[in-house]
Amino acid sequence: MTLLRSAASRALLALALALAGCAGQAAAPPQPLAVQPVAWPPSADLGPVRAVADDGRRVVLFHDGAAAVFVDGALARVERAPHRWVGAAALPAPDGHGTWIVGVDAEGRLLRLPSQGALEPVSDRYGLERAPVRAALGLGGGGAAFALDGEIAVADGATVTRYATGPLATFAAGGGRVAFALGDGLRALDVATRALLSYPLPDGPAPLLAVTGAGRLLAATSAALYEEDAAGVLRLRLRASAALHGLAVSGDRVWFADGDELGVLDGTGARQTRGARLPRGGKLIGSPSGDVWLLASGALRRFSPGDAAPAWDDLAPVVARACAPCHLPGGEGGVDLSTPAAWTTTTSLRESIARRVLEERTMPPPGRALSEADRARIRAFIGRMRPAGP
Ligand code: HEC
Structure with missing residues (x-):
């Protein structure tokens, strides 16, 4: 049973301001990264892919009018339904047992694709009532976060808390934190403590955000990528060689797209491909497998670091x-x-x-x-x- 704790909790406690450190130490020149395109079975003739949900074992491709379910890399079934999809996610089920694959359609409906049977609307199961949903994300550790119109909703199984934010530019979640960009900078909400941190960026609002499984914030402008340090300060990790346009967390790995190259951040530095010729304007989507998806103009590709297959x-x-x-x-x-x-x-x-x-x-x-x-x-x-x- 879901309790709606507060309709629009403005109790944004502990507004702490962490000034971005303009650390002089820019990242070392990137070492080359080898990537392998991972063979991915096309879902026959379903047209452009609009969104992807990946829970590590199941991958669901949402096409206009159909969702194709792959289990362990093999096409398991196609569910047809007349939706135009704008987002998808693998979310913890509202009761905390298992993972649900959900799609978000252009009308703001949140629909679950069960392992058998038709899509079912599940907004009410997450306590969202009739609010249109624009995006859904797993929080890590059991909860889910939703972008509504001018609000964020966080559902942890027992309660749903809604925070008025105003129009959201971008939205990311992980490690029990939700990050979002507003006109004047970045915010990260710690769901357990309800602490809200605010991060100005030295060179303007950040169009790209990600949060690692450990709850560390990553933010990128087209010119540079920043990562939060242990003290909650955003530090420069890397300057773009061309223009950053993709950022995604895949398991323990952070991927980015810089111009027509792919890169990964690791412990201390960053490595980037040479000559990957990525399409611009694509979106990087994380996979729990550690691989990354690139969705560009309806075409989906998957990449794996060539040298780091999990052993x-x-x-x-x-x-x-x-x-x-x-x-x-x-x-x-x-x-x-x-x-x-x-x-x-x-x-x-x-x-x-x-x-x-x-x-x-x-x-x-x-x-x-x-x-x-x-x-x-x-x-x-x-x-x-x-x-x-x-
Ligand atoms: C404290 C003891 C304990 C630990 C630690 C433990 N298990 Fe188990 N596991 C059991 C017992 C007892 C069963 C049989 C009863 C059951 O299925 O719940 C079992 C059953 C299983 C099964 C079902 C086996 C089948 O026949 O299908 C799987 C799979 C499994 N465990 C995986 C794991 C994995 C992976 C880990 C480590 C991440 C783990 N377990 C850690 C005690 C443990």
């Missing part, structure tokens, strides 16, 4: 810490999950892992925490696997 080495420490206590051979978990073969050979076990760990979140059992970063590693590893055999 067992990434996953092994997570398994040792979070699963092995119960999932060694003969362990109380009943199935051995301690070897790469256990994770890669059987499709049904992989599906069971995806369901129990990523969707239902019933593994590890209650009382045993699993961080979002660990979950992203598990998602990246199994998301890359394809069903074995014919």
Whole structure:
């Protein structure tokens, strides 16, 4: 049952002003990045793609009048319905169990695409009543955020809180924070504490925003990319070589588009492709797999860092810490999950892992925490696997 806590909470507490640091240290010259276009099955003759929702295992392409569902990279079904889509997302279900794939249509309707059956309107399930929805985003850690007309709504399963913002230019969410750009700068709302931080940018309003799984804000103008530091100050990370026009968080990775090149930010620096020849004006869309989608003029492409396919080495420490206590051979978990073969050979076990760990979140059992970063590693590893055999 959803309670509507406040119609338009203006209680924007703790308005803290963090002055952007014009740190003298610009990022080091980018090292070249190799990317691989990932073969992606086209959804036959459905026309231009308008929006993409990706929960790591399911990818849904929203076309005018149809939604094509891919599971583990294979087309599973096409649902036809006369909607013009403007957005899509994989959101935590309102009751917190599982993930819902939703589309946002041009009339402001929020519709869920269930694994079977027709699209169903779900605005009321998230406590949004009749407000037109313009965009929907997962908050990370269980909630969802919605851009309404001049308002943001945050639904955490128990309550819905609406914040009057005025017209929104851009909107991003992650790690329990919602970021948005208004005429005079950036704001980031911490959903748990309701603290609102305000960030002026040295060179004008930011057209691109993203929030990492850890809740760190990233903002880019066409000239430069900034990242929030531990003290909540936006620091220059990179100056554009051409013009920045895309920014997306994919699992632990931050992707950007600069002119006709793609780049990723890592620990300290940034790497950029040479000669990727991206179409301009495309939109980058994050994927929990760590890959990135590029949607340009209705055409969808997917890229993977050529040199960083998730390997067992990434996953092994997570398994040792979070699963092995119960999932060694003969362990109380009943199935051995301690070897790469256990994770890669059987499709049904992989599906069971995806369901129990990523969707239902019933593994590890209650009382045993699993961080979002660990979950992203598990998602990246199994998301890359394809069903074995014919
Ligand atoms: C505290 C012990 C414990 C930990 C830690 C644990 N599990 Fe389990 N797991 C169990 C038990 C007990 C079962 C069998 C009962 C059940 O299905 O709930 C099980 C069942 C499962 C199943 C279903 C197996 C099947 O036959 O389909 C999967 C998948 C699974 N666990 C994955 C994981 C993963 C992945 C991790 C680590 C991220 C993990 N578990 C951590 C105790 C644990």
